[in-house]
Amino acid sequence: MPLQPTIGLEVHAELSTKSKMFCSCANEFGAPPDSHTCPVCLGLPGSLPVPNRQAVESVIRTGLALGCHVAERCRFARKNYFYPDLAKNFQISQYDEPLTHDGHIDLEGEGQPVRIRIRRAHLEEDTGKNIHLSDGHTLVEYNRCGVPLMEVVTEPDFRTAEHVREYLYTLRSILQYLGVSSADMEKGQMRCEPTINWIDPDTGERTPKVEIKNLNSIKSVYEAVKYELARQKRAAAMGEEELVQETRRWDEAKLVTATMRLKETADDYMYFPEPDLAPLAPEPEWIEEIRASLPELPRARAQRLVVDYGLPAYDAGVLTETRDLADYFEAVAAAVPDAKLASNWVMGDVRAWLNQEGGDISTLPLAPTALSELVSLVAAGTINNTTAKDVFAKMIAEGKGAQEIVEAEGLAQISDTGELERLVERAIADNPKIVEDYRGGKRKAIGALVGAVMKATRGQANAGLVNKLLKKKLG
Amino acid sequence: MPEITEAEVRHVASLAKLALSEEELARVGRELNRILDYFAELQQLNTSEVPITSHALPLVNVYREDAVGESLSPDEATQNAPDGVDGYFRVPRIVE
Numbered sequence: 001m002p003l004q005p006t007i008g009l010e011v012h013a014e015l016s017t018k019s020k021m022f023c024s025c026a027n028e029f030g031a032p033p034d035s036h037t038c039p040v041c042l043g044l045p046g047s048l049p050v051p052n053r054q055a056v057e058s059v060i061r062t063g064l065a066l067g068c069h070v071a072e073r074c075r076f077a078r079k080n081y082f083y084p085d086l087a088k089n090f091q092i093s094q095y096d097e098p099l100t101h102d103g104h105i106d107l108e109g110e111g112q113p114v115r116i117r118i119r120r121a122h123l124e125e126d127t128g129k130n131i132h133l134s135d136g137h138t139l140v141e142y143n144r145c146g147v148p149l150m151e152v153v154t155e156p157d158f159r160t161a162e163h164v165r166e167y168l169y170t171l172r173s174i175l176q177y178l179g180v181s182s183a184d185m186e187k188g189q190m191r192c193e194p195t196i197n198w199i200d201p202d203t204g205e206r207t208p209k210v211e212i213k214n215l216n217s218i219k220s221v222y223e224a225v226k227y228e229l230a231r232q233k234r235a236a237a238m239g240e241e242e243l244v245q246e247t248r249r250w251d252e253a254k255l256v257t258a259t260m261r262l263k264e265t266a267d268d269y270m271y272f273p274e275p276d277l278a279p280l281a282p283e284p285e286w287i288e289e290i291r292a293s294l295p296e297l298p299r300a301r302a303q304r305l306v307v308d309y310g311l312p313a314y315d316a317g318v319l320t321e322t323r324d325l326a327d328y329f330e331a332v333a334a335a336v337p338d339a340k341l342a343s344n345w346v347m348g349d350v351r352a353w354l355n356q357e358g359g360d361i362s363t364l365p366l367a368p369t370a371l372s373e374l375v376s377l378v379a380a381g382t383i384n385n386t387t388a389k390d391v392f393a394k395m396i397a398e399g400k401g402a403q404e405i406v407e408a409e410g411l412a413q414i415s416d417t418g419e420l421e422r423l424v425e426r427a428i429a430d431n432p433k434i435v436e437d438y439r440g441g442k443r444k445a446i447g448a449l450v451g452a453v454m455k456a457t458r459g460q461a462n463a464g465l466v467n468k469l470l471k472k473k474l475g
Numbered sequence: 476m477p478e479i480t481e482a483e484v485r486h487v488a489s490l491a492k493l494a495l496s497e498e499e500l501a502r503v504g505r506e507l508n509r510i511l512d513y514f515a516e517l518q519q520l521n522t523s524e525v526p527i528t529s530h531a532l533p534l535v536n537v538y539r540e541d542a543v544g545e546s547l548s549p550d551e552a553t554q555n556a557p558d559g560v561d562g563y564f565r566v567p568r569i570v571e
Contacts, residue, residue, distance in 0.1 A: 050537060084569060132570055279535050
């Protein structure tokens with residue numbers, strides 16, 4: 001039997017709490033260096049950590065959303081290592097007793113659903129930042145040090161880079177729906193470390209495990225997993241390169257992985273229970289309260305949009321990418337007669353604007369009711385799609401309502417049969433050659449006549465009506 | 476009774492970033508083995524009726540609410556550090 005790829009993922013997500021994990025310094029990105037530090041997160045002697053209840057709740061919330069069990073009792077552990085991204089020479093993490101464990105995420109796969117088992121989702125603290133200078137120094141700052149960090153670990157259930165990518169999109173959207181993390185990989189709020197090797201299902205023989213770091217986008221993870229799978233397979237088959245258990249670094253410029261260091265084993269971190277922190281024993285009532293407050297998750301919401309609004313599955317998937325976008329769509333759709341038309345506008349013009357401006361829906365200067373007004377005008381045939389696109393741009397630029405713009409600029413579609421009949425007659429008189437073609441059997445020639453009328457009305461004629469009138473006149 | 480080997484002493488010393496001479500390696504090995512002997516003695520106690528203790532205090536669920544309090548200023552934060560610049564701590568370069 002051929003070798004089988006085996007991929008497991010560790011994902012770290014910074015929790016969007018107001019304060020840090022074990023002290024009351026602000027959890028805020030971009031502040032001046034070391035302006036959010038205190039004796040606790042600097043690891044000064046005599047300081048004592050106290051856990052942030054909100055961070056514990058966020059991990060329980062995530063665990064429940066992923067179908068995990070919440071531990072009746074668990075503790076923190078010290079992970080010891082020498083590296084100045086933590087001032088106290090250890091990271092407070094969880095080791096033998098994670099807060100939540102044994103859940104799953106189901107992927108769509110390629111039409112064939114794939115279940116990825118979640119081994120654990122636990123709580124720890126983030127590290128500070130190092131800036132390596134060329135003058136022989138490293139600068140260290142601890143604003144990020146102690147920010148609550150959740151680690152979500154899967155079983156090695158992935159077989160392809162495509163599944164890894166789908167998992168990351170899915171997990172990111174779940175974390176955003178839950179409101180526990182902004183989960184933006186480019187901003188380092190979500191980080192992913194895949195572990196990759198090949199296994200011979202017959203003999204159980206396997207290549208050494210390789211972990212990859214320095215992945216700053218979902219796309220990088222996808223590329224790196226593909227690259228590493230190919231490298232290991234080639235090495236195993238050709239024997240040109242010896243495979244070792246190691247941590248490799250993704251080189252974004254060269255699109256390759258390169259040796260960073262030999263991989264540590266858990267023993268090397270000399271884990272032991274954190275004596276400064278009391279164990280956690282989340283009360284069952286608290287857990288049930290959190291469970292009851294879980295929002296509708298992206299997949300369930302997409303399925304509901306298909307049922308409730310009659311949308312294609314593709315539309316539902318796009319619209320539920322973020323909770324805000326789905327909320328926006330539902331608010332628009334509630335006030336228009338045609339939900340698919342509302343979907344087209346949100347998926348099309350609204351998302352195009354967001355992409356162009358690089359913002360999220362909260363930056364769109366167009367309330368859902370304003371867009372419903374525009375969509376309703378299209379649905380009623382008052383304006384056609386082309387005009388509507390101009391009105392959309394004007395609404396954003398001028399902050400005026402759709403109806404107001406259409407009335408002020410006389411943009412309403414011309415559906416007055418009397419006026420259209422005159423225009424149709426003129427088009428026929430002006431284009432004898434086309435009329436001859438049409439009557440001679442070239443039915444498509446009618447398009448040119450419709451075009452002539454549209455041109456005469458600066459695009460405002462009701463095209464469907466023009467078509468009908470033309471057919472009637474031409475016999 | 477398993478003895479701690481010299482290789483294990485070297486590994487633990489390297490994890491703790493300790494540079495031990497050959498003499499010290501031998502001595503530390505002997506000392507660690509004496510500690511292990513003592514634990515072996517403790518192992519003989521029958522503890523089947525004693526609940527596992529993972530923490531010295533009979534406390535659980537000690538939390539703080541998620542509220543921002545005061546932090547140190549960058550100057551205060553770095554004042555005890557041997558070297559600092561612009562609010563950063565400065566250390567010898569830690570990667571090649």
